[in-house]
Amino acid sequence: MEDLAEKKQAIFESTLDLIKDHGFHGAPMSLVAKHAGVAAGTIYHYFESKEQLICELYAYNRARVTATIKAALNDGNDYKAKFFNVWTSLYSFYVKEPNVLIFFEQFVNSPFSSDKYPSHFRGDLYAFFADGIKQGIIRPLKPEILLVLVMGSINSTAKLNVFGKVAVTKPDVLRIAETVWDGISAKGKEN
Amino acid sequence: MEDLAEKKQAIFESTLDLIKDHGFHGAPMSLVAKHAGVAAGTIYHYFESKEQLICELYAYNRARVTATIKAALNDGNDYKAKFFNVWTSLYSFYVKEPNVLIFFEQFVNSPFSSDKYPSHFRGDLYAFFADGIKQGIIRPLKPEILLVLVMGSINSTAKLNVFGKVAVTKPDVLRIAETVWDGISAKGKEN
């Protein structure tokens, strides 16, 4: 959130914070404005409507996630290393910004989202899994399934860490990623 | 939903349907009443407030899930079979009643839920995993983590089936459960 107009950034952050603390319903425009330190009308200089504000906020953060995935896939020697990179960097992203994690969850079933299902993370990761299957590294599940399983595991773990009563330690994180990898990898399997 | 007062049941079903089709925001009391075939005021004979209606609806369906889990755990010869029983019966439950699946998702982040995280399915399944670890069948992850990973995989798959553009076939379902099992089971692992 560095290269945005100052006010726009303040509005984005205000929205994200409010949604995290009070849910979608607890983020009326008046409060968003107040917490951003601007007047209610000011928001409408930057966004046509609440819907557009929410959708832009979503697009902005989805792009950040996509970029995080892309970077992780480019960093690492072998397939497994890349997988761990993706898993841990995405996990770290969500843990560092639980705002975004909560927002994504709420957005999917909000009146603002048309997509009922988050097909939003296809792209690079989808190709990565498809490729893994072709190479025989990954079990021959449909890539869409692999996608939701892996993304789901990241989400669940991040949520547990952020909101759960259970501490998720660094070793835990590695063990979880290992668990997921052992599930989806084809090693020693013949099906 | 058989042993409830007839009106109460109608109100529950109306709420569930409305939330599934239009989201939480699209289920105002007036519409809930209309679709249930009762007057708005009537709802307030059965529930003190909207909050109570929603919370009772949640408790009711949580109990159904809990019962489903309990039944699955009592049915099956060995540990692995019990796991598969839980996975597939819960999956079937959600696929048969996507209403409930969506409702749960929405409820967690609604103004009505105090718990931010679904610690709601502890109970039997928690004990089941704790026991599996003790017996050396399951990897020594914290049971809470196992819980969210497994429940997450069921949820993700059910959502993919119900809302995704990808068909999830019966063989797919077994392969996914197998994948999850292979991840969390301790066989052939020494960590």
Next chain:
Amino acid sequence: MEDLAEKKQAIFESTLDLIKDHGFHGAPMSLVAKHAGVAAGTIYHYFESKEQLICELYAYNRARVTATIKAALNDGNDYKAKFFNVWTSLYSFYVKEPNVLIFFEQFVNSPFSSDKYPSHFRGDLYAFFADGIKQGIIRPLKPEILLVLVMGSINSTAKLNVFGKVAVTKPDVLRIAETVWDGISAKGKEN
């Protein structure tokens, strides 16, 4: 305004009064409600939106005008008498209910009216003029033109009486109707 639901009638009258005194812009829903002695939300039990309230109010009063014209045309022996009947009864209607007169004026150029031009009074009066021309009683002008000229004369005179600083007496009214009649009638003309 006799056979309407009591509240609906109060809302109609409140709207009409407010518009008469302060113009269209001076009739916000909050004031309409207040003056009608109901809560703001109550209006929305009777009307879907402000637009519909305004449009129904228009339709209702247009029907009253139409009925006034129809009654006037059925009462009177010859053509000229009918004409005078229409002129004076419509004039009386507007003078008795200046609310409606002002409302009509404002409605035509309001955001609520799609018709830019009041083609709304066609019907019986149009036929009356068309017939008068065929019989050679009325000058052979296009009936639409006759319509706006005559309606315009009624409107102008009523407005002058209601708002002007000049008193329009009963003899004045008859003389004005006579003036209009002498203009549009064909007697002694050969064009």
Next chain:
Amino acid sequence: MEDLAEKKQAIFESTLDLIKDHGFHGAPMSLVAKHAGVAAGTIYHYFESKEQLICELYAYNRARVTATIKAALNDGNDYKAKFFNVWTSLYSFYVKEPNVLIFFEQFVNSPFSSDKYPSHFRGDLYAFFADGIKQGIIRPLKPEILLVLVMGSINSTAKLNVFGKVAVTKPDVLRIAETVWDGISAKGKEN
């Protein structure tokens, strides 16, 4: 609109156009500015407020109408010719500039007009009618009444031509003026 400061003229024209196309309600200052090619704040260098902008625009165009009437009254041999001059030149003015026609209509009932009734065209035309009565050329109606009848006939016809679905041809125009004249003139009458 030639001898005004360039910006002022642009603002005037922008306002007139916007009001014609979208009504008074569709001419917010921001749009007026945009269509005039200036910044919102710039308008406030030329006008103290929206009210003053509108009122000046009204005064400006009222003066144009007054001048048109004055010129028409000075051109023509006899009384009847002068009358026809006034009628047709004013009619032409409105048809050429329907902007102004609509603006006048809207202005009368706007929050900006204090006068509820257009006593604004008194002056020369009033004197002209008063004089005609004294000379026995015009029926002995109150001059105010003559004024609104004649002005109303011009307005109605212009509106019919500009917005109506009926074509108003040149012969039509002459016949209408003739109709009005035959109504208000005293020839052959003894009342």
Next chain:
DNA sequence: GATGAATGAGCTTTCATTCAT
């Protein structure tokens, strides 16, 4: 002079809840 981002009062509308019937 000119700009346009910022303001905030005020608008239309929604909806959980009440209560006379």
Next chain:
DNA sequence: AATGAATGAAAGCTCATTCAT
């Protein structure tokens, strides 16, 4: 028990106006 008209606080949004640049 059941009704549904009525309520009014609060939501999203507009727009005349200001003021630092």
